[in-house]
Amino acid sequence: MQKIILYFFLLFSSILTAQITGTVTDTKGSPLPYVNIYLEGSYQGTTSNEEGNYTLEIDTSNEQTVVFQFLGYKTVSKKINSETTVLNVTLREEQVSLDEVVINTSEDPAYRIIRETIAKRKENLERISAFEADFYSRGIWRVKDAPEKILGQEVGDFDGALDSTRTGIVYLSETISKIAYQEPDNFNETILASKVSGDDNGFSFNSALDANFSFYENTVDLNAAIVSPIASNAFNYYKYKLDGVFYEGSKLINKINVLPKRPNDRVWSGTIYIVEDDWQLYGIELTTNGDAIQVPFVKDLLFKQNFSYDKEYNSWVKISQTIDFGFGFLGFKGDGRFIAVYSNYNFEPSFSKNSFSNAVLTFAEEANKKDSLFWKDTRPVPLTTEEIKDYVKKDSLQTLRKSKKYLDSIDGKNNKFKLLDPITGYTYANTYKKWRISYDGPFPAINFNTVQGWNGGAGLNYFKWYDENSTKWLSVYANATYGIAEDRLRLTGGITKNFNRTNRLRLSLYGGSSVQQFNGSQPISPLINSVSTLFFERNYAKFYELNYLKANYSQELFNGLRLFVNTGYEERNPLFNNTDYVTIPNDDVTYSSNNPLNPLDTENTALQKHSIFKTSVTAAITFGQKYYLYPDGKFNIGNDDFPSLSITFENGLGASNNGLNYSQIRASLYQKVTIGNKGDFRYRLKGGTFFNADDISFVDFQHFNGNQTRVGTASRYTNVFNLLPYYQLSTNKSYVEAHLEHDFRGWILGKIPGINALNFNLVAGAHALTIDGNKPYTELSIGIDNLGIGSFRFLRLDYVRSFYNGQSEGAFIFGLKFLNFID
Numbered sequence: 055m056q057k058i059i060l061y062f063f064l065l066f067s068s069i070l071t072a073q074i075t076g077t078v079t080d081t082k083g084s085p086l087p088y089v090n091i092y093l094e095g096s097y098q099g100t101t102s103n104e105e106g107n108y109t110l111e112i113d114t115s116n117e118q119t120v121v122f123q124f125l126g127y128k129t130v131s132k133k134i135n136s137e138t139t140v141l142n143v144t145l146r147e148e149q150v151s152l153d154e155v156v157i158n159t160s161e162d163p164a165y166r167i168i169r170e171t172i173a174k175r176k177e178n179l180e181r182i183s184a185f186e187a188d189f190y191s192r193g194i195w196r197v198k199d200a201p202e203k204i205l206g207q208e209v210g211d212f213d214g215a216l217d218s219t220r221t222g223i224v225y226l227s228e229t230i231s232k233i234a235y236q237e238p239d240n241f242n243e244t245i246l247a248s249k250v251s252g253d254d255n256g257f258s259f260n261s262a263l264d265a266n267f268s269f270y271e272n273t274v275d276l277n278a279a280i281v282s283p284i285a286s287n288a289f290n291y292y293k294y295k296l297d298g299v300f301y302e303g304s305k306l307i308n309k310i311n312v313l314p315k316r317p318n319d320r321v322w323s324g325t326i327y328i329v330e331d332d333w334q335l336y337g338i339e340l341t342t343n344g345d346a347i348q349v350p351f352v353k354d355l356l357f358k359q360n361f362s363y364d365k366e367y368n369s370w371v372k373i374s375q376t377i378d379f380g381f382g383f384l385g386f387k388g389d390g391r392f393i394a395v396y397s398n399y400n401f402e403p404s405f406s407k408n409s410f411s412n413a414v415l416t417f418a419e420e421a422n423k424k425d426s427l428f429w430k431d432t433r434p435v436p437l438t439t440e441e442i443k444d445y446v447k448k449d450s451l452q453t454l455r456k457s458k459k460y461l462d463s464i465d466g467k468n469n470k471f472k473l474l475d476p477i478t479g480y481t482y483a484n485t486y487k488k489w490r491i492s493y494d495g496p497f498p499a500i501n502f503n504t505v506q507g508w509n510g511g512a513g514l515n516y517f518k519w520y521d522e523n524s525t526k527w528l529s530v531y532a533n534a535t536y537g538i539a540e541d542r543l544r545l546t547g548g549i550t551k552n553f554n555r556t557n558r559l560r561l562s563l564y565g566g567s568s569v570q571q572f573n574g575s576q577p578i579s580p581l582i583n584s585v586s587t588l589f590f591e592r593n594y595a596k597f598y599e600l601n602y603l604k605a606n607y608s609q610e611l612f613n614g615l616r617l618f619v620n621t622g623y624e625e626r627n628p629l630f631n632n633t634d635y636v637t638i639p640n641d642d643v644t645y646s647s648n649n650p651l652n653p654l655d656t657e658n659t660a661l662q663k664h665s666i667f668k669t670s671v672t673a674a675i676t677f678g679q680k681y682y683l684y685p686d687g688k689f690n691i692g693n694d695d696f697p698s699l700s701i702t703f704e705n706g707l708g709a710s711n712n713g714l715n716y717s718q719i720r721a722s723l724y725q726k727v728t729i730g731n732k733g734d735f736r737y738r739l740k741g742g743t744f745f746n747a748d749d750i751s752f753v754d755f756q757h758f759n760g761n762q763t764r765v766g767t768a769s770r771y772t773n774v775f776n777l778l779p780y781y782q783l784s785t786n787k788s789y790v791e792a793h794l795e796h797d798f799r800g801w802i803l804g805k806i807p808g809i810n811a812l813n814f815n816l817v818a819g820a821h822a823l824t825i826d827g828n829k830p831y832t833e834l835s836i837g838i839d840n841l842g843i844g845s846f847r848f849l850r851l852d853y854v855r856s857f858y859n860g861q862s863e864g865a866f867i868f869g870l871k872f873l874n875f876i877d
Contacts, residue, residue, distance in 0.1 A: 074120075077108075078122060078124075078144075078145060080127070080144065081145075089108070089122055097398050097399040098397055099373060099395075103435050119133055128145060130143055187399045188231075189262045190393075192435060194223060194391055213252065213455065214455070223441075227258035234409065242410055242414055244415075245421050247422075252452050255422065277348055278731075278799050279732075280320045293313040294312060305336075305363065308329075316805060319804045320801075325339045334361070334369070340356075348813070351382060353382055358377075375394040376394075414681070414682065426445075465485055477497045478495045480495070481493070494513040496511060503584070504587060504632070504648065505629050506632070516531075529549070531549075537632075545566050546566030546567065548562060548565065554687070556688045571596065578763065587645075588638075592643070600625070602625070606619065615673060616674040617673055619670070628660070651752065660752045661752050665710045666710070666754075672701065672702040673702075674699075675698065676692055694727070703719050716746055718742055719745075723738070723740075724737070735794075736797075738773055738793045748786070759775065761774055773793060776867045783823060789823065802816045818836050820835075830858075835854040836852065837851055839869070850868075853865075853867075
């Protein structure tokens, strides 16, 4: 009986609801994209697509009014009833007028409007303290004329996305979700349906949190903080001009042109619409570019937001948002768009203390398994012809591309052996059975140091994955390295099992013989050391031989706490220089010894041969950590309001000499703080102390990341002293170090005429290190970041001044940030 009643209810509901469809055009017959269409007096609505087409769910039980609203055009209202199935509408451009505005010759009327709006900015930001809503998003990326190769590497066809002209949609995805908000920062989203073109097992990365941009905030964060035209300090950045006024019902709408005072500031340009007396946003149409947001491959960025009036709350509420962008990099060029539609707001939700958690995004069961009929009936914005073709094409190709025949044919093409593969490397894959074997050739990993001379290696890696998204996998590797001057072959190998992508349980076992720097952080890269040694006769890297067998365990025990355990046997042997070869001899410079304690001593070493069992346990804590919870994994997104803390206990036992046993506890605190459009401030505080460590090996000292090469390889200098000799202050005592850095992100240089066109960033830093409470070593720095040409902004230049023991030294540090990616 209950099933019969339920069936009757569903049938009756379907009779009372229906869809109307139509097209919105201008007076010339051209389609109008992303027109807001909603039922009068409600938040039930939709948006037209790029072709001007729309679909709207209606209740046929009574007569209703459909409102068509689009920035720059007159709002149109149409009555509908149960017989209405198709409703095409033509919108006329809004005739703005200045007749009702009293012009003050000393100041444009726009300034009065902006002042009133700024005065109400905070009130409007906090006007809606809590709500629930339906949310729909769609994202699309198109590539045009993609290159066939980049730096000699095949680009491919993006799994069939590109046609014969190397053009096509490389990403198309949409979501339907429920969102909830409670001030000041409680937010969650439950994705009810998710669709990715060409991937029936994929999950969209579109989210409401990523689309949550408010121009009532002082800045809009798009990688860089862009000053809002109604920010509290907006008059320092913008000029305004009233373009005209028009009426929306009884409401007077002011159309204001926004003009940057300095085009190269972090600013917008375009048009904002402000409601007279309410001093709220009616709509925005603003542009910025990749230079402003400091994402060089983005060429332009267009933001549109539309708002609808809620009489009960006297509030203009966002109902749609579109973001259009163009991009170009390394021969790639194209464009994209992200659509966001908000509907069915509830401003009086019944939240409890359990309504929100750190999981800001979750997926409903079977969210990615909805069929095409569900999407056709549910998506509020119809697909365009281009999008329909992409879904049909990729969904039909998907079955083929998962078949054994197809995967074997692709593997057969990629598995072909090439002439240079013995040098550069080779991979053989069986994708259908989910495994591959890779050979790593000696090039480009050939380096030089004074211990091994010219050295290089080769390796084998077996990788097996157990599911489509590689959440569970097994990796086995074996490497061999050989140093010509040392005439020594060393072997290493290991096995790692990753169990999931949720708590990331991972176990490893590895061992072998290798050449290691005394500082386990490897402060000088092999490439930089090779150049410094061969061309400047500065062999800064110091090495010892490590023979080892170790095991590693890591896992997130619960949200915000990740545990790392590393334990094993180590045998340490001293090494000596074996070559004095240099490419460009310098009579005034000679190689130093391999003794970091005394670079002039070629007879003695910094350690005696010994063995030890060493264990370290690290707890990595992210306070208030937010995360996205996907069905196949958990993606942590941190929490900028709190720092991250790392605590490590390190212990050496069972040494071949009892005096080498020791314990150390150390901690590190790190945080990035965004200070609006004034830039990003980062700090890292570190400290630790040793126990029973008077006679320990120099290997187990606490070493600090120094730099004597005058070349920086980090993107941020929050874990390095750029003028400190590598091992000058290494210690087995208590220590404290601090690193502070502020990137002004154009806040200062962007205001200087001429220089602001270069889009450089001013960076200032301070660093300090004290050992056992003694007078600290300190550094101060001032620099310029974001150096480069066009889309290639991988350089940085700093002037650093050090202070220690009454002496001061200064030098320029050339930052090569791209070495983070190739070293």
